Amino acid sequence: MKQVFDVIIVGGGPIGIACGLEAKKKKLRYLIIEKGPIVNSLFNYPVNMQFFSSSEKLEIDEIPFISKEAKPKRNEALEYYRRIVTSNKLNIQLFEKVNSVVKEGELFKIESEKATYESKNVIISTGFYDLPNTLNVPGEELRKVSHYYKDPHFYASQKLAVIGASNSAVDAALECWRKGADVTMIIRGPEVGQRVKYWVRPDIINRIEEGSIKAYFNTTVSEIRQKEIVLNTPNGEERIENDFVLALTGYMPNFEFLKSMGIHLSDDEKKLPDYDPETMETNVPGLYLAGVICGGMETHKWFIENSRVHAKVIMDHMVRERAVPAE
Known part of the structure; x- marks a missing residue:
């Protein structure tokens, strides 16, 4: 039975x-x-x-x-x-x-x-x-794009775009930068997320302010290409060189x-x-x-x-x- x-x-x-x-x-x-x-x-x-x-x-x-x-x-x-x-x-x-x-x-x-x-x-x-919450933009299916982050060593010496401003995005940006990645954050809102861990948020803000990590605020991605990504910024369209994308958007x-x-x-x-x-x-x-x-x-x-x-x-x-x- x-x-x-x-x-x-x-x-x-x-x-x-x-x-x-x-x-x-x-x-x-x-x-x-x-x-x-x-x-x-x-x-x-x-x-x-x-x-x-x-x-x-x-x-x-x-x-x-x-x-x-x-x-x-x-x-x-x-x-x-x-x-x-x-x-x-x-x-x-x-x-x-x-x-x-x-x-x-x-x-x-x-x-x-x-x-x-x-x-x-x-x-x-x-x-x-x-x-994952997808971006729904052309190029998101490329192998260079990931919605999950594991290990910063993978991105050493690479031009990395981190999309998002939550804990996962901030942790990834800081860790990869410290391992030698050229990191750019793409943030939809006007600032780093308020719910970011209180001992980490000042770190990422300071890294952005000193220019170690570049950040685009009030910005979204309109297209991902093999060697660049296309951004919608407050000042219009902008293209930046890129090797990998971490779309950590929840x-x-x-x-x-x-x-x-x-x-x-x-x-x-x-x-x-x-x-x-x-x-x-x-x-x-x-x-x-x-x-x-x-x-x-x-x-x-x-x-x-x-x-x-x-x-x-x-x-x-x-x-x-x-x-x-x-x-």
Whole structure:
């Protein structure tokens, strides 16, 4: 007889792991399905990235997170969450992408690349790092263009354009400049983003003011070519020499995936999913959201530190209203 899970958790990031820990405590039949390695999105962060949050705010299930500095770096976070998964022997399937979640009667049918599962409840905790906000300009498909930044060494001695003014764009600009890249920032607004990490923002402003890093404000890109990019500046069109482009303009949740499950989204540009903030249950009974996926396009409103509570909220409601604990 095929096993029916009490809950399947789609997404093995920090919040998905937190949900797995809570499910284990409740003695539920659970499974976490992750399309990549453990905490896939964190793994794909820049190698030198430092979190805005302090280590205690990244903790889940009150498991201490000890880091060398108050604000941990990517490699420390990877080790922390990996140890939680392995030491707690969480039931997790890695490198297995979920293609569809369909409710059939009282059960959900979950189709992945490797298997078909059935579950009484489903939690979607997939984050927002998989789909970049594209520029929609000619040349964006060129190999020289990337929406993800990994390692500054790659851009040493190259003419690099960094598009954006958020934390990721500022970190990339500074790191690449320090490794010898000729960096130009293309910023749509009049200044560097106000939400940039407070200890980094003065650094990038000073580098721009002294001319070490060039910056175009109130400017957009109209075309990307093999050896140059074309800009729309306040003074008209301008072309600058260019070898590589980092278009770090943010990311969005997979809204089509949410809609395919029957989750309603708001009609405005925020695309907020329909869920009860008291229980995290969506308009589809038994289907829950956890983590930054709850914010729609407002990806800056949810973080690990303020969404880690979702796990307990969901499991408490699930056991009380929907699931039968495993014997």
